[in-house]
Amino acid sequence: MLRDKSSSAEAQALRDDILLRTRRYFRAAYEERTFTPDEDVVPVSGRTFDESEFVALVDASLDFWLTTGRYAERFEKEFARWFGVRECVLVNSGSSANLCAIMALTSPELGERRLRPGDEVITAAAGFPTTVNPIVQAGCIPVFVDSELTTYNADLSQFSRALSPKTKAVMIAHTLGNPYDPEAVRQFCREHGLWMIEDTCDAVGATWNGQQVGTFGDIATVSFYPAHHLTMGEGGAVMMRSPKLRKIVESFRDWGRDCWCATGKENTCGKRFDWQLGDLPHGYDHKYTYTHIGYNLKLTDMQAAIGVAQLAKVDHFIAARKRNAKRLLGLLSEVRWLGLPSEAPGGSSSWFGFPIRVLPGAPIDRNTLVQRLTDRKIGTRLVFAGNLVRQPAYANVAYRLVGELPNADTIMNDVFWVGTFPGLGDAELDFIARAIVEAAVAHESSR
Numbered sequence: 001m002l003r004d005k006s007s008s009a010e011a012q013a014l015r016d017d018i019l020l021r022t023r024r025y026f027r028a029a030y031e032e033r034t035f036t037p038d039e040d041v042v043p044v045s046g047r048t049f050d051e052s053e054f055v056a057l058v059d060a061s062l063d064f065w066l067t068t069g070r071y072a073e074r075f076e077k078e079f080a081r082w083f084g085v086r087e088c089v090l091v092n093s094g095s096s097a098n099l100c101a102i103m104a105l106t107s108p109e110l111g112e113r114r115l116r117p118g119d120e121v122i123t124a125a126a127g128f129p130t131t132v133n134p135i136v137q138a139g140c141i142p143v144f145v146d147s148e149l150t151t152y153n154a155d156l157s158q159f160s161r162a163l164s165p166k167t168k169a170v171m172i173a174h175t176l177g178n179p180y181d182p183e184a185v186r187q188f189c190r191e192h193g194l195w196m197i198e199d200t201c202d203a204v205g206a207t208w209n210g211q212q213v214g215t216f217g218d219i220a221t222v223s224f225y226p227a228h229h230l231t232m233g234e235g236g237a238v239m240m241r242s243p244k245l246r247k248i249v250e251s252f253r254d255w256g257r258d259c260w261c262a263t264g265k266e267n268t269c270g271k272r273f274d275w276q277l278g279d280l281p282h283g284y285d286h287k288y289t290y291t292h293i294g295y296n297l298k299l300t301d302m303q304a305a306i307g308v309a310q311l312a313k314v315d316h317f318i319a320a321r322k323r324n325a326k327r328l329l330g331l332l333s334e335v336r337w338l339g340l341p342s343e344a345p346g347g348s349s350s351w352f353g354f355p356i357r358v359l360p361g362a363p364i365d366r367n368t369l370v371q372r373l374t375d376r377k378i379g380t381r382l383v384f385a386g387n388l389v390r391q392p393a394y395a396n397v398a399y400r401l402v403g404e405l406p407n408a409d410t411i412m413n414d415v416f417w418v419g420t421f422p423g424l425g426d427a428e429l430d431f432i433a434r435a436i437v438e439a440a441v442a443h444e445s446s447r
């Protein structure tokens with residue numbers, strides 16, 4: 001076995017040198033590009049980074065701690081403070097965050113309020129699959145409401161029709177960073193004794209009446225995949241006020257264990273060999289005592305280190321996304337055949353992307369437009385799964401529908417989005433707007 005000499009003067013001096021060279025490497029390897037339309041790609045999303053992410057990543061690598069460690073601990077504290085809740089639990093993706101959030105609500109520790117198989121969870125049909133999949137995995141029934149057509153958020157007016165004696169929770173995403181009214185959802189949940197989970201994977205920095213979305217419900221989730229406001233490569237977080245929920249979420253993340261020791265620590269509870277739980281013998285090691293059917297969804301400290309560097313720039317990232325969306329809105333507002341997004345009164349979007357609807361009677365259909373933009377190297381995306389219930393994966397899933405979901409079909413057929421991420425400048429955004437108009441002209445003249 002190796003003895004750790006990493007705090008020796010020689011090791012420290014080498015580390016400083018490596019980090020200095022890492023900065024130099026970054027400067028040698030990257031520079032701001034100038035944009036040439038039709039030659040350079042206009043990505044729909046991407047990592048925005050500088051030398052500080054490189055330095056943090058290499059620093060964490062030299063620790064060689066590998067699993068969750070000092071950077072993760074720091075990120076959880078700093079991000080919770082910035083977000084405006086007490087607790088943050090890091091996980092390895094936004095999907096894992098959603099899984100932990102729903103599974104936490106199945107815990108026997110929550111008594112009568114816990115989710116049981118057959119219970120119903122209100123959600124939106126137009127969205128991302130892993131907002132819904134944990135509901136299915138918990139044996140619960142997703143109840144799909146339709147969405148609105150300019151915010152692309154769940155239609156809250158359908159909630160009373162979605163409600164049944166089996167309803168236990170509401171779990172919906174703030175679509176593409178644009179907030180739904182979380183006060184109205186919270187009011188509905190309080191009236192009917194429901195859990196409220198806000199999927200804020202795409203909505204870091206979005207606010208409702210000045211308050212960060214994700215702080216209205218019982219639990220919120222965040223993704224740090226590269227397309228998102230902050231990235232760790234892969235990563236996610238579960239946010240909540242309640243320390244009790246935190247402990248349950250951590251248990252599901254950490255194999256389902258009852259022990260709450262941080263990685264590498266032992267006997268935090270002071271009675272590691274003095275518990276008696278279940279039918280286990282008294283004194284059975286608490287580290288190996290399981291109170292939930294859990295997983296291992298932890299991330300590595302290298303990922304968290306990148307997050308710490310990103311978090312220092314979060315306000316700047318959000319401002320850039322807002323600025324870019326505002327520019328696109330201005331550039332496209334005269335195009336009569338496009339439906340542009342709007343914010344609900346009280347909502348301030350932290351645009352994950354800029355959704356565009358091709359209106360009925362437009363000179364070009366959505367698919368042809370997307371193809372023509374692709375030909376000009378402009379990245380586009382659809383609003384995730386479109387209408388989830390039309391996806392093959394859900395063919396044999398038990399769910400309930402509220403009405404026919406016509407707007408989810410419109411979102412599936414007629415809507416796409418373009419990028420707003422901070423890596424895009426005015427030149428790229430102007431080109432996107434110009435290329436949309438030119439695509440329609442070229443399509444009409446080719447017919």
Ligand SMILES: Cc1ncc(COP(=O)(O)O)c(C=O)c1O
Nearest residue numbers: 093094095128173201223224225
């Ligand atoms: C609304 C929503 N929820 C959850 C996720 C899943 O996040 P991840 O890709 O980190 O698993 C995404 C992914 O973009 C998303 O858009």
